[in-house]
Amino acid sequence: MSKQSNPIEQTSSPTPLLNKVVIVGLGLIGGSLAAALKQRGACNEVIGIARRKETTLTALKMGIVDRASADIADFAGELGAGDVVFIAVPTLTVASVLKDLKAALGRDVVITDGASVKGSVRDDVIKLYGEFPEQVVLGHPIAGSEQSGVEASNPDLYVNHRVILTPMPENSVAAVALVGAMWEQVGAEVLAMDVDDHDLVLGATSHLPHVIAFSLVDTLAHDSHNQNIFRYAAGGFRDFTRIASSDAIMWRDIMLANKKSVLEAIDLFSTNLARLRTAIAEEDATTITGVFTRAKAARDRFTKMLMNQAYVKTMQDNQEKHIVYTVAPGGTVKGNIRVPGDKSISHRSIMLGSLAEGVTKIEGFLEGEDALATLQAFRDMGVVIEGPEHGSVTVNGVGLHGLEKPSGALYMGNSGTSMRLLSGILAGQKFATELTGDVSLSKRPMNRVANPLREMGAVVDTAEQGRPPLLINGGSKLKGIHYDMPMASAQVKSCLLLAGLYAEGETSVTEPAPTRDHTERMLRGFGYDVNREGNTIRVKPGGKLTATNIDIPADISSATFFLVAAAIAPGSDITLTHVGINPTRIGVINILRLMGANITLSNEREVGGEPVADIRLQYAPLKGIQIPEDQVPLAIDEFPALLVAAACAEGTTVLTGAEELRVKETDRIQAMADGLKNLGIQCEPTEDGIVVHGGQLTGGSVESCHDHRIAMSFTIAALRATGPVVVNNCANVSTSFPNFVDLAKEVGINLEVNIVN
Structure with missing residues (x-):
């Protein structure tokens, strides 16, 4: 003044x-x-x-x-x-x-x-x-x-x-x-x-x-x-x-x-x-x-x-600002990059490190919102966690029975993995806990974990139709059960195995098809006995987790966007380093190879119990295929990007046995079908999959439905489009891939980010 x-x-x-x-x-x-x-x-x-x-x-x-x-x-x-x-x-x-x-x-x-x-x-x-x-x-x-x-x-x-x-x-x-x-x-x-x-x-x-x-x-x-x-x-x-x-x-x-x-x-x-x-x-x-x-x-x-x-x-103004990607058509992708750490392993490293006795040091931790939601939840339950700083985290474990009652609800943001896996751990605690999430997570089904937990003796309350928030009333005496999963789901399997650490008697889970086995691998890495016989995994109570050091490999789900980008853009040649190639996660590599992609793996090694490799993809024309159903659980998160590859392939690609895609962050089958149609591709969604007829992608506007994988998939689709592609509501990309935009620009994707009302 x-x-x-x-x-x-x-x-x-x-x-x-x-x-x-x-x-x-x-x-x-x-x-x-x-x-x-x-x-x-x-x-x-x-x-x-x-x-x-x-x-x-x-x-x-x-x-x-x-x-x-x-x-x-x-x-x-x-x-x-x-x-x-x-x-x-x-x-x-x-x-x-x-x-x-x-x-x-x-x-x-x-x-x-x-x-x-x-x-x-x-x-x-x-x-x-x-x-x-x-x-x-x-x-x-x-x-x-x-x-x-x-x-x-x-x-x-x-x-x-x-x-x-x-x-x-x-x-x-x-x-x-x-x-x-x-x-x-x-x-x-x-x-x-x-x-x-x-x-x-x-x-x-x-x-x-x-x-x-x-x-x-x-x-x-x-x-x-x-x-x-x-x-x-x-x-x-x-x-x-x-x-x-x-x-x-x-x-x-x-x-x-x-x-x-x-x-x-x-x-x-x-x-x-x-x-x-x-x-x-x-x-x-x-x-x-x-x-x-x-x-x-x-x-x-x-x-x-x-x-x-x-x-x-x-x-x-009740309308939130949202982020829009505008991607110029054409181009090639080239370079040598490392994508962020594996999200699934990042979640589990915090969970098991917190329940272990001793200090666990983690490298390569994914500093995305989903994994940070898990980290914050354990901080709220009294675990001392240092970091993250440039992917480094130190977890001072409190043991299987050392968690403390949080002062309020645990907020999981957009992370279904956090909510479902934590449900198993919290079912074995002496205190009651409420799990909440954002608008997207609040629409996702949780009875798939709540019902088998109830069979084990847990008291779990949900909102209508089994949706969040979840109220897990602790203090129940859990008993081990055998559970035949009706649908292949690593999250359900992991939830029950983690609850089994606190149950009386053996807990066993039989999966109808192989799913990612990071939980079993990491439990063994922390010194806890886990047995597998065929498709059945078993744990017994009474053991303990001993702190260890973890080096998290790069996330193959994040690498997928660049693999598909190189697979659809003529002249492309890209190498992704230190990528996790867990046998339960390499469906995307197997499917791309079946479609004719030129993929080479080198420098294969094992780090902390997880196989890793450098992956090189050089452009080669793709052809449509009938995707083998045994590969579907091994690539469930990668299908939005794979459907973009199908749209650019010669002929028709048929996906079946993928009903799980309808209950992810959004109905990914319908969201991809709607977006592909907007970009000039003929496709027919089915109850458990989709039929995609390869053709010429046009420019246009597509809706991501606030789903990070949908947003990134349509971003790379512009490489084969005849006009600009506008992708709406991309804010959630940061939940799984914080530096996606920077890496996309680095390898040659012409991407502009705008914040609009």
């Missing part, structure tokens, strides 16, 4: 949204709203109300109000429908202002406030009016500054900051909309939240930090060495204690108004601080590391959340 003698520069609005806005309290919060409304021409007139005459004169001189007074009654007769009164006074003073407003104003004037505590204001309103009137809309702008007073008024204070409205059931829709529109006019993002939830969240995230900052600075100010403390304080100290410069009286009132939530937050913090003090005193490095790594991970997640969405829901 410039000197008070300079008026606010106005930018006129053709048709002001509001008529009159009266602001009671011309400090930083109220003055900044006045300044912003004036600057943007968002209302016909801004009227200021302040107790001190000097404040009103300063506001008039600064040009942030049109008129000002010490008494709302001076303007009450002018106010009516379309006018808003904003109360910007300390929390405990709001009641007296409301009393004056009730006496002076009619029910057609909308009243809102900016108090940091909503419960006390709600109670004051009900006490005063005898009910909650429809025109009183409670709100809280999340913005501030070290400066205070009308002189600190800043017309940009609310730009890109959040304003939380806490509407009551009695509020009129029009009143809430008018208040929301006022805040949007000054550049704020308007959100809605329940009153009690607001006070609980703000008590922990805003009020507690102020308590700590005020107390810390007060403590150090009484230290005999305080001059040196403050003189040599680093930037972190200055940043953290900045909030101790906030208005002391205002924050006194906030603490008293939100006493219950603030005291709960202080008690929880004090308990955890005492625990950390004990760990430092006893030189308990593992506990200290756990606190610090959990805190860092939580802060990083918080930062990411702030970039997307905070609190509950946005009122101004």
Whole structure:
């Protein structure tokens, strides 16, 4: 804000949204709203109300109000429908202002406030009016500054900051909309939240930090060495204690108004601080590391959340931004690259490392959102995990029975692997746990693991049709069972084997066709006895997992997109290094070879019990085939990309026995059929597969259905298209392949990424 003698520069609005806005309290919060409304021409007139005459004169001189007074009654007769009164006074003073407003104003004037505590204001309103009137809309702008007073008024204070409205059931829709529109006019993002939830969240995230900052600075100010403390304080100290410069009286009132939530937050913090003090005193490095790594991970997640969405829901735009890939047609792919670590092995390395005794060091960990969801879940259950940093993770195992009850639900994001495998582990714990996921995961079937777990004695509750969230009631005594899987699924098999570690008696699973065996291999790597006889796998309880080191190979599922890209684009020659070639995962190599692809494996070796190799693919014309059903389980995740290869092959490709594809992140059979048709390819989806007639891909727009594999498959399809390919809703690519875009560009795919509304 410039000197008070300079008026606010106005930018006129053709048709002001509001008529009159009266602001009671011309400090930083109220003055900044006045300044912003004036600057943007968002209302016909801004009227200021302040107790001190000097404040009103300063506001008039600064040009942030049109008129000002010490008494709302001076303007009450002018106010009516379309006018808003904003109360910007300390929390405990709001009641007296409301009393004056009730006496002076009619029910057609909308009243809102900016108090940091909503419960006390709600109670004051009900006490005063005898009910909650429809025109009183409670709100809280999340913005501030070290400066205070009308002189600190800043017309940009609310730009890109959040304003939380806490509407009551009695509020009129029009009143809430008018208040929301006022805040949007000054550049704020308007959100809605329940009153009690607001006070609980703000008590922990805003009020507690102020308590700590005020107390810390007060403590150090009484230290005999305080001059040196403050003189040599680093930037972190200055940043953290900045909030101790906030208005002391205002924050006194906030603490008293939100006493219950603030005291709960202080008690929880004090308990955890005492625990950390004990760990430092006893030189308990593992506990200290756990606190610090959990805190860092939580802060990083918080930062990411702030970039997307905070609190509950946005009122101004319920449509999330989405990422669109626009891919130029044609080209070749060439190069020597290494794709990220195998996602399936990354999940299992965290799970078994956490349940092991000792320290497990992991290299090549996939830092995608799915694997990170698994990592965070075990952090939430008390496991100390260091990293990930450039693919390196250190897991301080707690043993099979060392997990702790998490403080809330475990969020699995988009990861079906996390949810299904964790269900088996959690079924054997003594505590109850809830597993939740994003919109996509919440549509996926979970009875395929819930039902056999129930047969073992677990108590598992699901939403309708067996979908998430899952509530796993711990403490049940599990018994081993034999389970014949009706459908080949590595996730179901792994879930039951992991539950079998906690069951009484042997647990055995028979699979109708071979599925990926990473769980069995890794259990053996951790020293746990697993037996296989034909298609039946058996485990018994009573063993233990011993920590080991794991080197995760590159993910063949991620490598598939580049293998298919080279297979369809003439002149291509690409090598993918250190790729896992587990016999239960090489269906994509076998199928591409049957179609005529020129694939060479070299440098074959075994790393941590998993076979790996460098894979080179040089372009050769493809032909359509009848895909052998025994290869389907070995390539179940790779079929979206393989169907692109089929579209570019000469002749017809027939896929059967792949009903599992209909219950992945989306119905991948239908999604691929729809997209291929949009790009000019004739195909017919069937109940358990699809028939694809090879032809010429055209340009066009396709829908990924928020499925990362669909998105990446249609991205590489542009290499053989006659026009640009636009792929919608690609945000979930990061769940499995964080650097896909960079590698695609590196090998020659002309890809542009756009974020749109």
